[in-house]
Amino acid sequence: MSHIAVERNRRRQMNEHLKVLRSLTPCFYIKRGDQASIIGGVIEFIKELHQVLQALESKKRRKSLSPSPGPSTPRPLQLPTQPDHSPLGFESVGEVGACCNSSLADVEARISGSNVVLKIISRRIPGQILKIINVLEKFSFEVLHLNISSMEDTVLYSFVIKIGLECQLSLEELAVEVQQSFFLEPVFQNQI
Template sequence: MNEHLKVLRSLTPCFYIKRGDQASIIGGVIEFIKELQQVLQALESKKQRKSLSPSPSRSTPKSLLLPAKPNCSAVGLETVGEIGACCNSPLADVEARISGSNVVLKIVCRRIPGQIIKIISVLERFSFEVLHLNISSMEDTVLYSFVVKIGLECQLSLEELAVEVQQSFFSDPVFLNQI
């Protein structure tokens, strides 16, 4: 069993495992697998959206390809006691949920140079403090997982936070020309 735990620990990024005891290793591996499952689901839904949507012709202006307003809605998460919001668009899927006294923010998007700076800028502008950031990537898709502390001056709801982070993707003209 110890040998298997060593293998699990070696396959899991170090920030998932806080201590070296068996429970911490197994708990960290479970969290890592959950995040990988979320990345997989996001990639599958993105693939499905691409296969269902007709490819735009070259004569279609880029501005018509963007949604007038991202598809945003409040959702109740499966875990009791947690509430959250999501905001999805062709550019990125954003989920914000309360976890204890913090907010967990997860963003799945294409790899965009400099985008992480824009997201952190949005968080700081609305008085959120980044406590933890995890970046997982696979090919050209990235999962940003933030744990942020809510500042005393913050007046934003989870829905508004998700929309503001989503809007940071619409401000990049280089990226918008690629879609």
């Protein structure tokens, strides 16, 4: 087989593999159709899946180490970051982001270009996504993209949000406000 035929076959296989990767990755992660963008998007998607996997493995370890078979006290899931700790469960993630963790959810907000990327890892709570979106809209954020990944009773919400002109919140305040939405009453209450 000639060198040209071998190279043509290699490019055809590479293009087929890239098509498969693109079809398996949510469109938000792939900004353009070139090879580098596809591979970069797949890497970001795999990193998020890895975060969910780490959270689930940590939860599984805690359950197996728990001495009592009864219901356990909820503990915070840990995002794989290296934050600087400060009081009240609030953490700083470098200059461009912030985290706020509690027993119900871990919230991370960071700047990405001209938008904010908001990631929340929590236990699955019915109606919680509506409460989070209400908080974002209340403070003049516009949801550009939302990706929800779940496994068993753990869920990862990944938002890309645009900062509205009227918005006066810092990243730290945004993380705290979203965190507080987990302590609010349900959005829809059963009517008798």
